[in-house]
Amino acid sequence: MKILIHLLLTFWLALPAAIAAPLASEILAASDAIRNPGKPFSVTVTLTEFQAGKQVDTSTLTSYSRVQRQGGDFASLIRFVLPLRDAGKLMLKNGNDMWFYDPASKATIRLSPQQRLLGQASNGDVATVNFARDYAAALAATEEIKDGERRTRMAYKLVLTASTEGVTYPGIEMWVDAENSRPLKARFFAESSRLLKTVYYRRFQSQLGAERPTETVIIDGLNPQSVTIMRFSDYVARDIPPTWMQRDFLPRFQPE
Amino acid sequence: MNTSTHAVVCSCFYALSLTVTPALAADDEMDALSLESAPEVEPTAPRNIKWFAEGAWGSASQRYLPDSRNIGRASIDFSYASRLAPGWRAVVSDRLDYFEPALAGSDAAVNSLREAYLSWQPQGTDSVLELGRINLRYGPSYGYNPTDFFRDGSLRVLTTADPFALRENRLGTVMLRAQKLWSGGSFSLAYAPKLEDQSSTHGWNLDLGATNNRNRALAVLGTEFSPKLSSQVLVYQESGQSATLGFNMTALLSDAATAHMEFTRGSEPDLQSRALGVAAPAFTRNRFSGGVTYTTTSKLSLTAEYHYNGFALDQAGWTTLSATPGAPFIYLGEALRLQEIAPRQAYLLYLTQKDLGYKDLNLTAYLRLNPGDDSRLAWLELRRHWTNFDLSLQLQQNIGSASSEFGILPDRRVVQVLGTYYP
Numbered sequence: 001m002k003i004l005i006h007l008l009l010t011f012w013l014a015l016p017a018a019i020a021a022p023l024a025s026e027i028l029a030a031s032d033a034i035r036n037p038g039k040p041f042s043v044t045v046t047l048t049e050f051q052a053g054k055q056v057d058t059s060t061l062t063s064y065s066r067v068q069r070q071g072g073d074f075a076s077l078i079r080f081v082l083p084l085r086d087a088g089k090l091m092l093k094n095g096n097d098m099w100f101y102d103p104a105s106k107a108t109i110r111l112s113p114q115q116r117l118l119g120q121a122s123n124g125d126v127a128t129v130n131f132a133r134d135y136a137a138a139l140a141a142t143e144e145i146k147d148g149e150r151r152t153r154m155a156y157k158l159v160l161t162a163s164t165e166g167v168t169y170p171g172i173e174m175w176v177d178a179e180n181s182r183p184l185k186a187r188f189f190a191e192s193s194r195l196l197k198t199v200y201y202r203r204f205q206s207q208l209g210a211e212r213p214t215e216t217v218i219i220d221g222l223n224p225q226s227v228t229i230m231r232f233s234d235y236v237a238r239d240i241p242p243t244w245m246q247r248d249f250l251p252r253f254q255p256e
Numbered sequence: 257m258n259t260s261t262h263a264v265v266c267s268c269f270y271a272l273s274l275t276v277t278p279a280l281a282a283d284d285e286m287d288a289l290s291l292e293s294a295p296e297v298e299p300t301a302p303r304n305i306k307w308f309a310e311g312a313w314g315s316a317s318q319r320y321l322p323d324s325r326n327i328g329r330a331s332i333d334f335s336y337a338s339r340l341a342p343g344w345r346a347v348v349s350d351r352l353d354y355f356e357p358a359l360a361g362s363d364a365a366v367n368s369l370r371e372a373y374l375s376w377q378p379q380g381t382d383s384v385l386e387l388g389r390i391n392l393r394y395g396p397s398y399g400y401n402p403t404d405f406f407r408d409g410s411l412r413v414l415t416t417a418d419p420f421a422l423r424e425n426r427l428g429t430v431m432l433r434a435q436k437l438w439s440g441g442s443f444s445l446a447y448a449p450k451l452e453d454q455s456s457t458h459g460w461n462l463d464l465g466a467t468n469n470r471n472r473a474l475a476v477l478g479t480e481f482s483p484k485l486s487s488q489v490l491v492y493q494e495s496g497q498s499a500t501l502g503f504n505m506t507a508l509l510s511d512a513a514t515a516h517m518e519f520t521r522g523s524e525p526d527l528q529s530r531a532l533g534v535a536a537p538a539f540t541r542n543r544f545s546g547g548v549t550y551t552t553t554s555k556l557s558l559t560a561e562y563h564y565n566g567f568a569l570d571q572a573g574w575t576t577l578s579a580t581p582g583a584p585f586i587y588l589g590e591a592l593r594l595q596e597i598a599p600r601q602a603y604l605l606y607l608t609q610k611d612l613g614y615k616d617l618n619l620t621a622y623l624r625l626n627p628g629d630d631s632r633l634a635w636l637e638l639r640r641h642w643t644n645f646d647l648s649l650q651l652q653q654n655i656g657s658a659s660s661e662f663g664i665l666p667d668r669r670v671v672q673v674l675g676t677y678y679p
Contacts, residue, residue, distance in 0.1 A: 048294040053287065056615055058294040068439075083643055084678040087306060096508055097483035104335075105423040106393040110486075110506040110514045114551045116610075150289055166483070168511075200289060217288055224284035231293040243382045247486060248442035248478045252377075252384060252435070254337065254345055 024137035027156050030181035031174070032132050035201070036074065037208040040066035040240035043232050044081075045126055047118060050227040059083060059118065062255070065128040066240045068094065074128035075245035079255055090253060091117055093127040094245045096166040101250035108247055113168050121218060121228045124168045131174070134167045135160035145175050147184045148202025148217060154178045155185075169196065183213065188221075195221035207235040307334040307679065312415075314650070314672030319665065327672070328356040329415060333424075335371075345375040349391070351425060353413050363459030368412045371428045382437040389467075391428035392446060394476065394488060395545075396506045396516035399604035399624065400563040400597050402543035403502040403518045405474055405492040406448070408594040409455060409466040417635045417652050417670075418620065419606075429467040442478040447471075450495070471495040484508040490520075497538065498523045509548070517546035527567045527598075528577065531590035541566030547604070555610040563602040570600045571628035578659045588661070598661055599626045616641040624662075631656025631663050646676040 042064045049057040060082040068075045075094035080086040090101040091111075098111040116122055131137075141157040160172040171189040176182065183201045190196050197220055201213035214233065220226035238256075243249060312329040335349040349371035358364040373388025391410075395401030399419050410426035430451060435444035452465030472494040480486040490502035500522025507515045520543045529536035547561030568591070569577060577583050591598040602624060609619040621636040632655045639648040652670040656663025 044296065046294060046296050048291075050288075050291050051615075053291065055294065083641075084306070085308070085641070085646065085676075087303065095483045097480065097486075098508075105420055106391050107420065107423060108396070110396065110508065110516065112508060112510070112512050112514050112549070112551055114512040114553060115557060116555060146286070146289075148289060150286060198285060200285075202289075215293060217291070219285055219288045224288065227288040227291055229291060229293040231296060233296045241382065242439045243437040246437070246440065246442070246480060248435075248444075249437055252375075252437075254339060256339075 024139040024156075024158050025132060027139070027176050027181060028135070028137040028158055028160070028174070029132040031176045031183045032130050034182055034210060034212055036065075036128050036130060037210070037212075037235065037237070039208070040064075040238050041208060042234075042236050042238050042240075044234040045078075046231040046233070047121055047126075048229045048231070050229070052225045059086070061118075061126060063126060063128070064238065064240050064244065066242070066245070067130075068242055068245060073130055073133050075242075076127035077240075077244055077253070078126055079253070090250050092245060092247070092250060093124065097246075099247050099250060101253075103251070106251065108250055121230065122168065125216075125218060125228075125230065131160060131172065134162060134164045135172065136163040137174075140173075142178060145185060147177075148200035148213075148215070153184060180211075182211070197221050198224075203231075207232075208237055304338040305334070305336050307332065308676055309333075309679075310674060310676045312672050312674045314670060316667040316670045319668045325357075327670070330354045331415065340374075343377050343379050345377075346373075347375065347388075348372050349428075353415060355413070359413060362413070362457050366413050366459045368425060368427055369462055370426065373428075384435050386433045386435075387431075389428040389430045390433060390446075391426060392431065392433065392474075393423065394490065394502075395504055395518050397518050397545040397547060397561060397563075398559050398606045399561055399622070400545045400565075400602070401518060401595075402520040402545055402565075403488065403490055403504045404595075405490065405500070405502070406467070406472075408596075409469070411593075411595070412463060412466065414592075416650070417633070418622070418637065427463060427467050429472075430464060440480045442476075444474075444476045444478075446474045446476075448473070492520075492522070500524075512552070513548060513550045515546075515548045517544070519544050524567065526569075527565070527591060527594075527596060528569055528573065528587060530594075531587045532583065539567070543567070557608045559604070559606040561604040561606070563597050563604065565597045565600060568596065568598055568600050574599065574628065574661070575659070578664075584659075584664055588664075599628050601628065602626055612638070614640075626656075626661045629656060629660035629663075631660030633662045644678050646674075646678075648672075648674040648676070650674065 042062055045061045045063055047059045048055060062079045062081055064077045065074050073095055078091040080089040088103050092099040100109045100111050100117060118126060137158045137160050139156055140159045143157055144152050145155050147153045155175040156178050158174045158176060160174060162170050169188040170191045173187040175185040177184055182204060186199045188196045197218055200217040203215040204211045205214045214231060216230045218228040310331045314327050315324045316327055317324045331353045333351045337347045340346050351368045351370060354365045371389055371391050373386050373390050375384060375386045377384040392406050393404055395404040401407060406429045412427060415425055416422060429448045431446045431448040433446040435442060448468055450471050451468040453469060455466040456463050475491045477489045485507050487505040492500045500520055502520040504518040509515055523538040523540045525536040525538055543566060544564040545561060547559055549557055549559040551557045577587060588598050604622060604624055606622040612619045618639045624633040634653045637648055637650045639646055650672040654662040654665045654668060
């Protein structure tokens with residue numbers, strides 16, 4: 001009887017919040033729409049790596065992204081710009097279809113998700129991803145957190161569980177600003193529930209028609225002293241044909 | 257300490273760890289958020305020209321002479337790609353190597369015009385037409401590429417034993433090529449005419465005789481069956497021979513593993529007859545290469561491959577050939593020129609480790625094994641990257657009995673230091 005009363009009380013107390021809060025899937029979709037422009041685009045990505053607070057490396061890429069089909073996931077073609085030894089090399093990520101192309105050796109190599117080309121950042125970190133497509137979201141809490149600018153924000157905490165095969169992270173916790181659906185923070189977990197990394201989204205600026213995060217801070221889950229900052233600049237809407245996003249196009253790619 | 261006391265102490269430590277760890281993590285996260293990104297690179301047009309200069313110095317201990325010999329090389333590697341007009345693109349790629357001492361039978365300075373072609377893609381289409389010297393390369397394997405039909409004769413000089421780096425130095429073939437792309441596939445046709453009879457050893461020659469010494473044609477259909485599986489079907493024809501069929505495939509096996517394979521079936525004289533210039537009938541045989549690459553979370557990648565060349569000598573044939581003085585060298589030289597494996601079967605282990613105990617220090621190593629005579633070629637490179645400069649140490653060891661594939665080679669061990677400058 002006690003348990004029944006407790007359950008009813010919990011349900012009664014949680015009911016107003018449940019009615020007031022939008023659906024978790026809607027929160028996630030709105031957050032995706034802020035991170036990702038709704039049309040094909042290119043963006044310059046500057047990666048800065050830190051160890052124990054000291055900058056140890058920097059590299060620059062240009063990413064060309066588009067949704068491959070209606071409701072589908074993004075595909076990204078990434079061109080290495082700096083350092084000079086890597087300039088012109090290409091990486092293609094179209095879901096689990098990942099390729100690396102070196103114009104010097106003309107070699108096109110299939111990559112597994114575990115193969116990293118970008119220092120501490122995973123290949124998926126620089127590609128554009130729609131979480132709402134690949135994950136089922138549940139609203140776990142509405143709570144205050146520190147955002148990427150270290151300001152206190154009221155946020156929806158979403159728990160994302162992979163709903164499609166072949167996603168890079170089986171589980172994600174994501175905090176979305178309750179006021180404006182901006183993604184604020186995410187924690188990415190391995191199958192073993194080990195924390196792989198914590199990501200903060202910050203420096204929101206107007207880009208391609210919306211206020212979008214122009215920096216993500218990636219903190220390694222095992223070694224928090226290992227940090228990568230990805231800065232996104234020079235967003236440009238582009239006509240990117242779907243035929244770009246395949247292996248056989250890579251030798252033909254010519255940067256514009 | 258009795259059991260109950262121990263349990264209480266453990267519980268206290270556990271409770272303490274639960275409270276302290278998040279606090280520490282939160283501190284780390286706040287520290288991370290105080291970091292600032294490096295300045296953005298000003299948006300500029302992509303560089304049309306890319307070049308680097310490389311110097312190598314080393315020593316080779318010799319099997320048939322008591323003294324070691326010094327080896328030195330200076331190289332300039334240049335490539336240019338530019339959009340001439342909407343839809344039009346020009347590509348030039350060249351490399352100049354200077355060897356001290358000069359390679360046997362070659363000039364000290366050897367220029368390799370690798371590519372020089374025009375490309376035309378009509379606006380709004382997914383078709384392209386290309387004309388000129390094009391480095392057209394197929395095949396996903398690391399150490400042996402049966403479906404790379406334009407590989408023979410394409411290496412003017414050998415500057416490294418690394419099969420990946422070797423591909424960067426190869427000559428393209430003069431051809432007319434057309435390709436049509438669609439979502440999930442492509443089809444291409446290439447025709448390479450005969451332009452010269454013989455290869456040239458003159459350092460500044462374009463060496464069209466090495467790549468265009470017969471009429472050749474290649475059709476390739478590429479298909480991506482799924483995000484985890486893709487393939488290419490190839491039909492190759494050269495003058496005087498029947499068509500050779502080829503097939504290659506790559507697959508994603510798991511988050512950490514990929515697989516690849518190549519297969520060809522065609523008719524031609526055996527490798528020994530070709531090497532020794534003996535007239536011989538054509539036989540129908542297979543070539544095969546297949547392997548798996550596994551990558552760990554610590555950035556170690558290991559590839560294991562099996563190679564098969566039905567036209568090469570088996571162990572009994574090699575033993576017979578070895579009885580004729582000089583013949584094995586001619587045979588191995590021809591296998592190298594054609595970029596074939598010399599034995600009927602071979603294995604390759606290829607390993608890369610990024611950030612080997614130190615950031616930007618990379619290890620690349622491979623082992624070629626001839627199971628017929630148990631001879632091996634072991635090669636290792638340690639490479640340290642700086643912003644504009646690479647410093648490398650390369651070691652190569654040819655291991656085997658005096659009559660074996662690798663044991664017969666004149667160099668027993670090669671040690672080289674290389675410096676590469678990227679301006």
